[in-house]
Amino acid sequence: MRSFLRLGAILVGLSLAATIPAKAEDPIRIGVLLPMTGPLAKNGIENWEAMQIARDMINERGGINGRKIEYLQGDANTPNAAISETERLISKDGIKITTGSFASPIAIAVSQAAERHNVFHWETTGAAEIITRRGFKYTFQVGAPARKYGQAAVDFIVNDLAKRLGKPVDGLKIALLWENRAFGKSVGDGIRAYTQSKNIKLAYDEGYDQTATDMTPIVQKLKDTGPDILIAISFPNDAILFQRKAKELDFNVAAFIGVSAGYSSPDLRDSIGDSVNGIFVADFPPKVNETALKPETKKVAEEFYKRYEAKMKRPPAGHASAGFSAIWALYTEVFPKAKTFEPDELRDIALKLDLPDGSLVNGSGIKFTNFDWPDDAKDAGQNLRASIGVWQWTKTGNEEVYPPELATKPPAMVPLPDWSKR
Amino acid sequence: MRTVKATSEGAERMPWLPRRGRISWFEIALLLGCAGWVGFGFAPSLQDVTILTFLFAGLALAWNIAGGYAGLISFGHAAFFGIGAYASTILLLRYNLTPWIGIFVGALAAAIAGSVLALICARLKGPFFILSTLAFAEVVRIAALNWSSLTGGAEGLSIAPMPNLASMVLASKSGYAALMLGYLALAYVITRFVEASRFGFYLLAIRDSDEAAAAAGINPLVVRTSAMALSAALTGMGGTLFAQYFLYLDPTYVVSPELSFQFALLPAVGGLGTVIGPILGSFLITPLSELLRSHLGNAAAGLHLVIYSFGLIVVMLYFPSGIAGALDRLKRRRSPP
């Protein structure tokens, strides 16, 4: 009888031990979906490096309550591959947390696949508005939605450039050029809507095929329009082609504002040399005025820049910083409060986050919408405090110029000198 | 279309390996195997690959009707795929039309597009035909990308992932696997039917020589157009199923040359102009490329594709009649003289 009881006690003890959800040493597994091959590979790989630095840094600090972070990677080079890879990580590897994805079409696909399985998706940089407008519960977009990029550019014009150029806002001729895939179109739509709301009329508003090999018709039409300011959304290859063609045809503007993507890529300087100086870029800040950051954040930022530059031999592009900022916030603000790491629990924690601007490495804060956005009842998971500012290429590096709270230097080279003088 | 009876001896017994005009034990076994795979839910982690494999097998069979039997090598079938997918999705999102009906509307739209393409390319052969189909698909892609009011443009179309049988959004993976298997079976039955019919012989005739076929009283244009229309319709249906599974359509990727190549590659690897060829091609290539990507995608960017493409080159050069052709040679070597 007694041995029977003893056996029973052992069995009960064993089964209790088996039901403990996770031992303290079990790693926290996160699925990382990024384009590692194909036309988006370059930025996908840069993002991946930033993610890895974040993982290394947090694991060196002891992980989350003793548990280390472990990544399972998927090569999401097209939306279909993104869906397949996400499905594989979820079904085969049992992943409940995913992140990614750099580009909007990939982000749309990954979050779709994640939501189907009620998996928590922490989108770091994908910008298309539709990411958070589908009524999903478990998708959180930490980076700014497309319209914020455009708003930053327009606000910069209205609040700063107009005065510097000595013209009233309605006396300025503003041109808008957007590449016609998901990102460019979203941002373009946002700029159009925003300028309309401010009663600013665009002198030129055209989308173009990003794979174009000849920019002559576009630049010629812009020349014939004669704008003061051009806002352009391009990817690296077409940005280079555009700048070269603008120089060739002697197309000059008083101010040139590129929006993210191509114009914020460090390669731009490699490719067009000093012509890049003076161009403004509306994007995630590469570095912000340190006084804008909380002291702990400042230290983390410095370490990130140091490690990234050591590995990649150049400073991080805005999207890589944004990727790092977002995932770091996940590690330091969401995970420590989690016990089961189930999507429902993570969702609750995320929705309660209220981090002021300057909390993240790139100057952003975090506060998510929750089906309460005035424009769209299905909007949930959008970060209202994602910061997009304007920085400028200069001889000495990239300086944040707007908004003033985040700026490291004031805008220079306004109006932009003609090609013959650059 | 009247069926043509096979006249070889052994007409009473069912052959073991696939043959023209006869159902073989091999195919029955394969069908039962697939049904069992789906029904008993083996390897749940491979369900995604299974779904894609069945879908692409059906798409390969669809392409094969025009490309394999009629020799109309098209690298633009992604256009029909996209038309089917967008048609049913637009009808679902705008007019709440159930995809169970929308799939046929999409098939019809694709068939019309297929006929148009056949008419455009009426006098063309060889590389000219191939490039025209490519150009056609690009025109469709650019139209889909820019006609935002209809297709949602660059941001694409999303179907809500709430399971709902009436909207063909299924809750379980096995459901989708069964759906795709059904599509595969449909494509198989249609192909078998065509192969055994007079129409099937017309297709072979124009594949070999338009002039000779015309001399025999066949109208090549009519046959080409019908073949293309049928192939396109079936491809369009696959497009709808794809849309209902992935729940997201992006024009750049849905109407892409890469997809068009895939539709042609699978039958080529499996064996053009046979019924079992496209199926075998998909069963080999689809899981292979998915598995290569998932296991090597992390190693070094691009490695999995380097290996995959190298393997393809070798297969194409040394197995030109595909797997079915290899099976055939095996059969001939084993059968008595």
Added chain:
Amino acid sequence: MSTILQLVVSGVLIGSVYALMSIGLTLIFGVLRIVNFAHGEFLMIAMYGAWAISHWLGLNPYAAAIAVVPAMFLFGAIAYRLVVSPGLDKPHLVVVFATMALSIFLQNAALMLMTADLRDVPPIFARSISVGSVYIKGELLLGFAITLACTIGLQWMIKRTYLGKAIRATVQDGEAAMLMGIAVPKIFLITFAVGSAMVGLAACVMLPLFSVFPTVGLNFVLIAFVIVVLGGMGSIEGALLGGICVGVVQSLSGYYVAPAFGQLFFFLLFLLVMIFRPNGLLGQKGAAMLGMNE
């Protein structure tokens, strides 16, 4: 007025560069009757080669042609031996797929070796030349001149040398050529290699104008195919004419209609030509009917 002039001039110049990249393809097309789907990747490899020589030896890309063109000749010959010729006696689809697989292979091999970074060379000319109100980029003008020289040179080669005669004979009728004692397989090899060498030259001309990255070939390959078929398979003047047509159509449609449609207009142009003049503008009569070598 100056706008149209600028558009046409720029269209002609860039069109000639497109033509230069397509000359190799039309030769291969005309003689071997195969579609080389890896054409864009040959261009990409050659551009990387030109960039590497430029970057590490400090030469400008035009000078680098001295090394790139022979290197591409060799590369073409090897690719022909390994990937194309084993497929020639098989159904034509085999070569199509083999070259397609080759294109994926080259793209990803380049990705592994060179990473996805964009590579450029510094501009050769400090600023563009202005003639009246029209601007002309030096590198483009040079490209146009080189294309013209190439076209004339190749035409001379085709019309005056034995090799050229052999090539013309093979284009007209491969079997008859063999009966006449022409070593057709050798002609195939030489043509493929020469075509690849032309791509090498085109790459040197294009590098100052375009950045190179692993998937750059995708932006150009469809243009090349359209030009080849438009101009007539095997016709070098046809390639030049086709290239200029494409360049000008692109330029004018981008301005007067919308740049969003990108390549739509010349695909439509292509389809129109296929319906009404399937042999291309300067091609042989009946070429479109010939189809492939079986």
